[in-house]
Amino acid sequence: MKPSLSRRYILPPHMLTSLAQHGTPEQRTKALQMLGHDHSIRTIRMAQGLLTSKYVGVRPALNTDKALHRIVYDVHGTKDLPGAVVRTEGQPPIQDTCANEAYDGVGWTHAFYLQIYGRNSIDDAGMPLDASVHYSHQYDNAFWDGERMIFGDGDGQLFNRFTCAVDVIGHELTHGVTEDECHLAYVGQSGALNESISDVFGSLVKQYALRQTADQADWLIGHGLFTQQIKGVALRSMSAPGTAYDDPLLGRDPQPAHMSHYVDTVEDNGGVHINSGIPNHSFYLVATRIGGYAWEKAGRIWYETLRDSRLRPTANFRMFARLTLSNAERLYGASSPEWSAVHDAWEQVGVQVPTLAKEY
């Protein structure tokens, strides 16, 4: 069993900060509580990121049959994890929408990684995928704690139930994949890469579930989470970072799409949920230029890069970009349209990349 890692929340801290400033007394209290929890685990997250790389220790293989093993628990409005078992692998849907959505979302994520990239669950060793729903009371968040997905119901005023967006589930579980493969340190540019990789594969899980081509996809993260009261469409936009929402309570989407607008901040671990807009947009540009199903070529290049032993936990955007070029060349050739798409996309977002293969 993997050690319990730090929590990865889907709601970014800048959104909670805005709520803490502009919300009702109840909203402010809840946002501050969540921010307080986030801050308190931040140093642990940093330390774990640096100490538990994949080069330390050997995990036991849990199962090799590549079968999916899901268990959905109901916490019944408490924080008593994991809660009571309400649906296990192979059982039919139950009356609870949240439990069924969690079951399906985890299933799509597992199927995506297995069918497309041959990956056997998060750790590639058949780790069972558990989810707990109805966490706490009107809880406005979802997170991965290193062992399971945990979903709040949302308060109904600002946020809907957090099980409703399959890309959010893909995003959260991909944090587990990244921790397993490279352990990109959750701070600064490596942290923004960590966030971006979760957005990339979260979006691909949704596109895979809907059988959408790059042109058909909405390239939004968390579409459906906001209630009608919020002026916005999603938490983030990969096609147009910085445009996902602009709301009196939640503030304005702060994501840049280009290095010239890179946000230097000490908040959010150095803007990991903010500057991820730059590599997010690069992936979007690659996928839409290549066309077809984004998971086939663009996704393959990103996945192989994540698994590349040269990708260090402290990698910055340029290092990551070079490795995507190297993997595009290995997979499709140095003068291939795929290589050119990757090269031009990084240039378009202002990340300098070499023009000649020998330079990376």
Ligand SMILES: [Zn+2]
């Ligand atoms: Zn995340």
